[in-house]
Amino acid sequence: MFKYVLKRIGQMLITLFLIMTILFLLLKITPGSPFSNPKITPTLRAQLEEKYGLDKPILTQYGMYLSNVLQGDLGESIVMIKNYPVKDMVAEPLAITIKLGVISLFVGSAIGIFLGALAALNRNRFWDYFNTIIAVVGVSVPAFVVAMVLLILRQDYFPFIPLIFSKADPIKGVTALDELVSLTLPVVSLSFGVIASISRYMRTELVEVYNTDYILLARAKGLNKRQVFTRHAFRNALVPIITVMGPMVVALMTGSVVVEKFFGVPGLSQLTIKSINVKDTFVTLASELLYSLMFVVTMLIVDLLYGVIDPRIRLSGGDKK
Amino acid sequence: MKKLVLALLTLGLVLSTAACSSKPAGNTGGTSGGTHTIRVLNYESKSATVLMEYVVQQWEELFGDYPVEFVIDTLPFAEKLQKCTEGDFEISFSGWSPDYAWPTTFLNMWTIGSEYNEVGYASEEYTKLVDGTDKDPAQAFADLQAAEKVLLEDGILIPVYQRGGTMVQSPDVKGIIKHSIGFDYSYKWATKADGSMINLLETEKMPSLDAMLATDAVSFLNLGNLSEGLLIPGEAEGSVLPGVASDWNFDEATMTWTFNLRPEASWINSKGEVVRPVSAEDFEYAWNRVFADDSIAQYKFMKDTAKIVEYGAKDDHTFTVTVSENVPYFESLMSFGTFLPVPVEFVEEKGATYGTTLDTFLSNGPFYLSKWDHSSEVIWSKNENYWDADVVQIPGVTYRVIEQYDPATGVALFNDGAIDRVGLTGEFVDQFKDDPRVWKFTEASTFYFMINVGNANGVLEAYDAENGGNPLLDNVNVRKALALAFDKAFIAYELDKNGNIPADYFVPSAFSTYEGEPFEAARGEGYMHYNTEEALKYWEAGMAELGIEKK
Numbered sequence: 001m002f003k004y005v006l007k008r009i010g011q012m013l014i015t016l017f018l019i020m021t022i023l024f025l026l027l028k029i030t031p032g033s034p035f036s037n038p039k040i041t042p043t044l045r046a047q048l049e050e051k052y053g054l055d056k057p058i059l060t061q062y063g064m065y066l067s068n069v070l071q072g073d074l075g076e077s078i079v080m081i082k083n084y085p086v087k088d089m090v091a092e093p094l095a096i097t098i099k100l101g102v103i104s105l106f107v108g109s110a111i112g113i114f115l116g117a118l119a120a121l122n123r124n125r126f127w128d129y130f131n132t133i134i135a136v137v138g139v140s141v142p143a144f145v146v147a148m149v150l151l152i153l154r155q156d157y158f159p160f161i162p163l164i165f166s167k168a169d170p171i172k173g174v175t176a177l178d179e180l181v182s183l184t185l186p187v188v189s190l191s192f193g194v195i196a197s198i199s200r201y202m203r204t205e206l207v208e209v210y211n212t213d214y215i216l217l218a219r220a221k222g223l224n225k226r227q228v229f230t231r232h233a234f235r236n237a238l239v240p241i242i243t244v245m246g247p248m249v250v251a252l253m254t255g256s257v258v259v260e261k262f263f264g265v266p267g268l269s270q271l272t273i274k275s276i277n278v279k280d281t282f283v284t285l286a287s288e289l290l291y292s293l294m295f296v297v298t299m300l301i302v303d304l305l306y307g308v309i310d311p312r313i314r315l316s317g318g319d320k321k
Numbered sequence: 322m323k324k325l326v327l328a329l330l331t332l333g334l335v336l337s338t339a340a341c342s343s344k345p346a347g348n349t350g351g352t353s354g355g356t357h358t359i360r361v362l363n364y365e366s367k368s369a370t371v372l373m374e375y376v377v378q379q380w381e382e383l384f385g386d387y388p389v390e391f392v393i394d395t396l397p398f399a400e401k402l403q404k405c406t407e408g409d410f411e412i413s414f415s416g417w418s419p420d421y422a423w424p425t426t427f428l429n430m431w432t433i434g435s436e437y438n439e440v441g442y443a444s445e446e447y448t449k450l451v452d453g454t455d456k457d458p459a460q461a462f463a464d465l466q467a468a469e470k471v472l473l474e475d476g477i478l479i480p481v482y483q484r485g486g487t488m489v490q491s492p493d494v495k496g497i498i499k500h501s502i503g504f505d506y507s508y509k510w511a512t513k514a515d516g517s518m519i520n521l522l523e524t525e526k527m528p529s530l531d532a533m534l535a536t537d538a539v540s541f542l543n544l545g546n547l548s549e550g551l552l553i554p555g556e557a558e559g560s561v562l563p564g565v566a567s568d569w570n571f572d573e574a575t576m577t578w579t580f581n582l583r584p585e586a587s588w589i590n591s592k593g594e595v596v597r598p599v600s601a602e603d604f605e606y607a608w609n610r611v612f613a614d615d616s617i618a619q620y621k622f623m624k625d626t627a628k629i630v631e632y633g634a635k636d637d638h639t640f641t642v643t644v645s646e647n648v649p650y651f652e653s654l655m656s657f658g659t660f661l662p663v664p665v666e667f668v669e670e671k672g673a674t675y676g677t678t679l680d681t682f683l684s685n686g687p688f689y690l691s692k693w694d695h696s697s698e699v700i701w702s703k704n705e706n707y708w709d710a711d712v713v714q715i716p717g718v719t720y721r722v723i724e725q726y727d728p729a730t731g732v733a734l735f736n737d738g739a740i741d742r743v744g745l746t747g748e749f750v751d752q753f754k755d756d757p758r759v760w761k762f763t764e765a766s767t768f769y770f771m772i773n774v775g776n777a778n779g780v781l782e783a784y785d786a787e788n789g790g791n792p793l794l795d796n797v798n799v800r801k802a803l804a805l806a807f808d809k810a811f812i813a814y815e816l817d818k819n820g821n822i823p824a825d826y827f828v829p830s831a832f833s834t835y836e837g838e839p840f841e842a843a844r845g846e847g848y849m850h851y852n853t854e855e856a857l858k859y860w861e862a863g864m865a866e867l868g869i870e871k872k
Contacts, residue, residue: 011324022332032399037536039420040619041436042406042781048617081695082529084677092696151733163733164723167697262730264723266696274724279399 005304012296019292020285024065027281028058034079034279052078065285075282080275086286090268094290096165097267100259101252104187108194109245115195116202117234123207131199138196146189147262154185161185164264186263190252201244205237239310246302250295356388357793357869361770362413363393364401367747368817369414372481375816376770379807383853384860386871389793405439408776411791412803413439416484418766419502421626421657422559423650424465424828424840425451427767431472433784440477441775441784447471458649462835466843469827473848476800479770480847482813483829485763485820489735489753490742494519496714497742498556501765501832503657504545505538507554508701509687512714513741518700519718520740524726526695531676532661533611533618544658546701546718547684551580551604551640554656558765558832561652565599565662565685566640571647576630578651582638585708588664589689591679595706596664599685601634603662608632610668611659620659627654649835687713697722750818761820765829768821772800798863804849805856825850 034054035045049055053064068075074086081089119131154161162182166174209215210233218228257269268287275283363373377391396404404410419426430437432448450468453461472478490497493514498507513519527539532548535541545554553564566580586599611618628646635641644651654660663675664683671681679693687709688701702717704710721740723730731743732752745753753759772794775784793799809823822830825847833840864870 018332025332031403032397033403034399036399036402037619038402038415038417038437039536041622042779043436044617044619047615051617080526080528081677082531082534083673084695089695148729151729155733155736159737163737163739164721164730167694257725261725262727264721264726264730266722266724270725271696277397277399 001307005300008300008303012300015296016289016292020066020069020289021062023285023288024062024281025058027279027284028061032279034281036279065282074286077280077283079278079280080283086282089283090271090286090290093266093268093271093287096265097253097256097260097269098294100183100186100190100256100265100267101249103183104190104252105194105245105249107187108191109198109241111191112195112198113202113238113241116199117206117229117237119199119203120206120210120237121229128203131203135196135200138192141192142258143189143193144258144262146192147185147259150185150189151262165266167266183265186256186259186265189259189262190256194248194252197244197248198241201241202237205240206233209233209236239306242305242309243302246298247295249298250291253291253294356390358390358392359791359793360392360394360411362401362404362410363395364398364414365395368819370395371816372812373414375812376481376807380803383806383856384802387860387864387869388872389869407779408439408441408773408790410773411794412770412772414481414768414770416766416768418764419829419832420620420623421650422502422653422833423648424462424469424833425626427828428465428468428472431477436780438784439776439780440771440773441777441780442472442475442477443775443784444471444475447475454646458835462838462840463843465828466840469844470848473804473825473827474801476797476804476849477772477774478827479772479800479804479849480824480827481768481770481809482817482821483763483824484766484768485761485822487745487750487753487759487761487820488742489745489756489759491735491738492758494741499762500554501558501829502653503554504541506542506546508546508715508718509553509709509713511718516715518716521718521720521742522726522731522734522740523699523720523722524724526722526724527693527699529676530682530690532607532658532663533616534676535658536619541658543690543699543701544661545686546688547682547686547690548658548661549586549686550656550658550661551582552652552656554653559650559653559834561656564656573647576644576647578642578644579635580640580642580655582640583708584638585706586685587706588667588683588685589704589706590683591690591692593689593691593702593705596667596683598637599662599664600637601640602637603665604640604660605632605634606665606668607661607663610663618659620657623654623657623659627651650833688717691717695722746819750820763820763822763829763831765832767824767827767829769824769827770803772803793863793867793869796863796867798859798866801849802856802858802860802863805852805859808851810851 033045033049035048040048046055053061065075074090077084077086077089115127115131115134119128122128151163154163161184163185164182165186166178166182168174168176168179215228215233218232223231253268256265256267257273259265260267260270268290272284272287272291275281275287361373361377363369373393377393380391401413405413405415417427417430428451429435431440431442432438432451433443433445447468450464450471453464456464473480494511496511498510499505500507508519511519523539525537525539527543528537529535529540530543530547532544535544549564551564551566551569552561554560555562565582565586567583569578569580571578582599582601584598588596588599590596610616612621612624628644628648628651630643630645632640632642662685667683668675674681676682679690682690684690684704687704687707689704690699691702692698692700699720699722700717703713703715707713728744728746728749731740732745732749734740735743745759773790774795777790809825813821813823826841826844828840830841831839
């Protein structure tokens with residue numbers, strides 16, 4: 001098990017290194033300069049590029065960047081906040097995006113699992129149809145439409161729900177609870193998609209589990225419906241869900257761009273998009289690396305969890321390759 | 322091993338795609354199967370796209386009998402800018418805003434040798450009208466008016482509109498002054514009915530509070546209210562009021578301006594505490610920093626614009642500036658962000674981090690910076706130690722930062738009462754149409770098509786007067802035809818409705834005057850007014866000269 005984890009961490013590092021390299025080269029090859037203010041004359045632009053080392057050959061710049069990263073220096077922002085360390089710039093947005101993603105995942109999963117189970121236990125009756133509708137709508141409707149609808153509904157029916165995100169600030173009297181409450185609308189927007197897919201997965205898995213021999217045996221042994229569900233069916237159906245939740249976490253974090261925009265959440269998504277637009281390369285690299293890191297770590301955790309939950313995997317060595 | 326190979330293959334694919342796609346759009350003025358093409362370069366923006374499609378549609382309708390097609394290339398802003406500098410465009414849709422209150426900030430873009438002359442316009446006549454020295458001021462002003470006429474009648478620029486905007490503001494808030502030059506708003510004289518903080522929305526992070534590095538509107542807005550220079554801008558465009566200088570005078574004999582600084586002007590930290598009085602050395606040090614040879618300050622050219630020869634602190638409270646020529650807009654320049662003072666020893670201590678955080682900045686204006694959270698909020702608090710503190714009637718201003726902002730959110734916040742003012746665009750202008758809280762404003766910026774007539778290799782290279790790229794556009798009749806062929810009023814009043822006004826001129830209206838005469842007095846309705854008959858006549862003349870026959 002330990003060797004497996006070590007091997008996976010090694011693979012992670014190689015993956016991150018490759019991503020960083022490819023991304024760096026891609027960003028440097030694309031046209032456009034961080035100094036894209038029409039008032040900057042070509043002479044001044046050349047001076048600025050020299051100052052920030054942008055006139056050096058790409059490979060030299062890459063070498064400098066790599067050696068800095070290995071020493072823990074992610075560089076400084078050139079455009080968005082001049083001379084400000086990138087590390088400090090991404091820290092807070094990262095925390096907010098993770099918070100938003102994780103809360104949306106839990107809320108969405110809880111509701112999705114519940115609805116999916118309800119659908120499976122009431123096959124071809126009301127809850128099943130309800131679940132199908134939710135799933136189709138959730139998967140088809142884009143996040144920004146959900147966000148806009150929420151904005152309109154809120155204005156007319158729920159004006160007491162905060163419109164935009166407020167950061168906890170003891171001086172202004174905004175508590176951590178207030179901050180959480182201000183995440184209501186973003187969480188609702190994001191969890192819509194989660195509910196849709198998780199509920200479908202849950203329903204499908206549960207139906208499949210109910211068709212297995214061991215469930216038949218459990219009923220034959222004399223367990224009632226509730227016991228069968230809680231002791232056997234539910235847990236077995238959950239296992240594949242956990243695999244799905246892994247990539248869903250990252251999809252939530254990357255897909256939250258629209259939600260961040262509408263509800264003023266200063267998360268990592270909008271920082272990344274902005275930095276790409278203004279060609280603040282170090283910021284883009286740092287945030288993309290963070291996304292990649294979150295993805296590979298999440299996959300590792302999911303794989304390990306899978307091994308912990310399902311003894312069949314654990315016994316066969318853990319390595320599914 | 323397999324994964325490594327896969328990764329390398331991906332890398333190779335990515336690199337080759339990038340290499341292939343970086344071929345220039347091409348100054349072809351190409352023909353294919355007898356059809357001539359004119360390419361129009363645009364940037365990614367909803368309103369610009371709609372405008373461009375309308376104009377091109379008008380051109381194609383009017384000139385449809387000839388084998389000429391128009392192609393629109395839309396690029397991200399930074400990329401488009403690069404193409405323009407390199408001369409890799411035929412027609413480009415661009416805009417310009419002023420740096421100081423004099424027409425040369427617009428007109429000297431197109432002189433021979435100007436680094437902004439992206440169209441490669443090589444007109445001796447135009448250059449002499451704009452640049453010529455040894456003229457008396459009245460003659461110089463008249464020459465500038467004539468220069469605009471030459472530029473537009475030569476079809477080098479086709480102006481489309483002067484930018485305006487629409488805002489809806491809470492009736493409880495009054496006294497905010499809007500500027501077209503320098504920084505956008507002054508809040509010194511603002512009032513709010515219940516005496517509380519004014520709440521506003523900002524759609525960008527603030528990049529820097531170091532005036533030397535500041536190039537964007539947000540930085541300047543903050544600097545303009547948190548800091549104060551020798552003078553401050555007044556309500557009328559180009560006018561000034563006392564700032565750190567309580568009085569000033571100009572001595573013709575020595576060509577020297579003398580500014581007397583008030584002793585009570587002070588530097589304030591983020592807690593509102595006085596650090597020390599502002600001294601003339603602070604101005605001298607700041608100006609040295611900006612105008613140094615190796616300085617990367619975007620506005621260091623302003624030393625030449627102001628015709629400054631030398632400057633210095635005569636003593637703690639006297640600052641002198643010697644000029645080679647007393648330009649009419651000198652005082653207006655002294656209210657501009659580039660000429661702000663900085664606290665000497667504080668800047669030396671903070672080094673490169675100066676102006677990046679709350680603790681690396683000192684204020685000396687009507688407000689001081691009391692909170693700077695880069696991702697969410699900036700708060701200005703009233704500076705009780707400001708020399709004119711009695712005039713400041715609000716406890717401060719809060720700017721909530723929402724980047725990648727959607728107008729719907731802003732309007733919702735305004736309706737909630739969470740913010741006191743919001744800009745309106747698109748369908749929201751219609752929504753608030755009859756609302757008395759709406760006010761429209763015009764800015765001193767113009768948007769226009771510029772036609773490449775001589776820039777083949779970049780602005781720093783010699784102009785290629787014979788070959789701007791597209792032979793059709795080298796023909797003055799073709800350019801005039803394009804200029805006369807579309808309805809600017811329709812664009813400004815029907816297509817966009819944001820508050821823009823149609824422009825048959827390049828230097829904005831209500832922008833500069835000389836001895837009471839506004840610049841626009843000489844041009845009446847403007848130049849090259851919409852006229853499809855004339856357009857067709859010029860087009861046919863141009864086609865005949867180029868030897869292109871009807872389809």
